[in-house]
Amino acid sequence: xxxxxxxxxxxxxxxxxxxxxxxxxxxxxxxxxxxxxxxxxxxxxxxxxxxxxxxxxxxxxxxxxxxxxxxxxxxxxxxxx
Amino acid sequence: xxxxxxxxxxxxxxxxxxxxxxxxxxxxxxxxxxxxxxxxxxxxxxxxxxxxxxxxxxxxxxxxxxxxxxxxxxxxxxxxxxxxxxxxxxxxxxxxxxxxxxxxxxxxxxxxxxxxxxxxxxxxxxxxxxxxxxxxxxxxxxxxxxxxxxxxxxxxxxxxxxxxxxxxxxxxxxxxxxxxxxxxxxxxxxxxxxxxxxxxxxxxxxxxxxxxxxxxxxxxxxxxxxxxxxxxxxxxxxxxxxxxxxxxxxxxxxxxxxxxxxxxxxxxxxxxxxxxxxxxxxxxxxxxxxxxxxxxxxxxxxxxxxxxxxxxxxxxxxxxxxxxxxxxxxxxxxxxxxxxxxxxxxxxxxxxxxxxxxxxxxxxxxxxxxxxxxxxxx
Numbered sequence: 001x002x003x004x005x006x007x008x009x010x011x012x013x014x015x016x017x018x019x020x021x022x023x024x025x026x027x028x029x030x031x032x033x034x035x036x037x038x039x040x041x042x043x044x045x046x047x048x049x050x051x052x053x054x055x056x057x058x059x060x061x062x063x064x065x066x067x068x069x070x071x072x073x074x075x076x077x078x079x080x081x
Numbered sequence: 082x083x084x085x086x087x088x089x090x091x092x093x094x095x096x097x098x099x100x101x102x103x104x105x106x107x108x109x110x111x112x113x114x115x116x117x118x119x120x121x122x123x124x125x126x127x128x129x130x131x132x133x134x135x136x137x138x139x140x141x142x143x144x145x146x147x148x149x150x151x152x153x154x155x156x157x158x159x160x161x162x163x164x165x166x167x168x169x170x171x172x173x174x175x176x177x178x179x180x181x182x183x184x185x186x187x188x189x190x191x192x193x194x195x196x197x198x199x200x201x202x203x204x205x206x207x208x209x210x211x212x213x214x215x216x217x218x219x220x221x222x223x224x225x226x227x228x229x230x231x232x233x234x235x236x237x238x239x240x241x242x243x244x245x246x247x248x249x250x251x252x253x254x255x256x257x258x259x260x261x262x263x264x265x266x267x268x269x270x271x272x273x274x275x276x277x278x279x280x281x282x283x284x285x286x287x288x289x290x291x292x293x294x295x296x297x298x299x300x301x302x303x304x305x306x307x308x309x310x311x312x313x314x315x316x317x318x319x320x321x322x323x324x325x326x327x328x329x330x331x332x333x334x335x336x337x338x339x340x341x342x343x344x345x346x347x348x349x350x351x352x353x354x355x356x357x358x359x360x361x362x363x364x365x366x367x368x369x370x371x372x373x374x375x376x377x378x379x380x381x382x383x384x385x386x387x388x389x390x391x392x393x394x395x396x397x398x399x400x401x402x403x404x405x406x407x408x409x410x411x412x413x414x415x416x417x418x419x420x421x422x423x424x425x426x427x428x429x430x431x432x433x434x435x436x437x438x439x440x441x442x443x444x445x446x447x448x449x450x451x452x453x454x455x456x457x458x459x
Contacts, residue, residue, distance in 0.1 A: 013387070016456065016457060017456060018456075019455070019456055036449065036452065037215065037307065037308060037312065038312070038390050038391070038394070038449060040305075040308035040309055040312055041308070041309065041312040041313060041316060041390055042387040042388075042390050042391075043387070044309065045385055045386065045387035045389065045390070046387040048385055049384070049385045049386060049387065056181075057181050057182065057183050057301060057302070060181070060301055060302035060304075060305045060309060061302070062304065
């Protein structure tokens, strides 16, 4: 999948949970409090189901989850052979 | 929405039902009076593999799918809500370890939990912190390869007997989760008695005074203790409670059907009175709706769908409400008998009320559900 394709899927998912029409790829999701406490696990489940890998203990780093760019880079790193 | 059970799930359901009928329901009022679940009962649960219901077989558990686990919670909840709470906390902690534990933590704890050799407890709530759970006051400080815990936890189910506790604390101002063994120096539990409901859930208050634990007892990472570790636990907690409420509402219905077929007023059985029929009809309808929400959440859980978090919240909110309604009506139908210790419906009413408070109060669920409604409006 291309980076743009990955980002589009992430954006589509985020649109169900974030009411910000012009969400930018670098906008911070957690540190800017755009999301509630349940969102963290919803995002984990989305990543696991959509991209077919498990998010694990060593992946728990805000750098992996805090923006569309961050999630996309995380997904591509995990998907790399 | 799929609602039918597989042949294997139906078979398991029959086994759970028989177990609850034979081993739990006849004794549950005594548990309530004694304010404790006997060790023998917990041993029976372990022998059946119910203590490690959702732990995969390769980790030493029973490997139940989520629908089967829900059916177990329904039957246990029908017998004793207090006993259900002990299964709930075991699941909450085991799932947190399964999801966020490292290989060493999984190997150390899951097989013992799966066999029921150790009982776990989940400790988030504090004397001054309930719904505002992100702001717990318990502190953890890293020093010389160990964490030093200080603080108090309150209303902790199973706290009187649990061997292993999942403690949510603040470490440098960030939420973190820790596994703490009962016999750790500086770790103390005090029983909480004379509760209105969940009387035999063996609640305790916990004090940690310079309680020193190894660095490797951190579960997950610093900063992720609430959102991810407790988030995993609470999602499973809500799921277990939702199904338990279906069981509790069924107990109310079954007691009411039985009572209204045996008691006469004005020369006819109670079941012939239309206002009684109204309450019975509401119990049946609400019960079916709650069960469908739980089954829906179960299928989403089995498929790992992100919508399961919200759908489980909806199921817990609805099921706990209808359990309270069913229990209130069951007591009403039983009249003065229902207020006495000769009938279990008064226990159902006391326990049902607790269901509206635990694993995120219903007001918290309402807030989250309503906000989600506005989000998906467009």
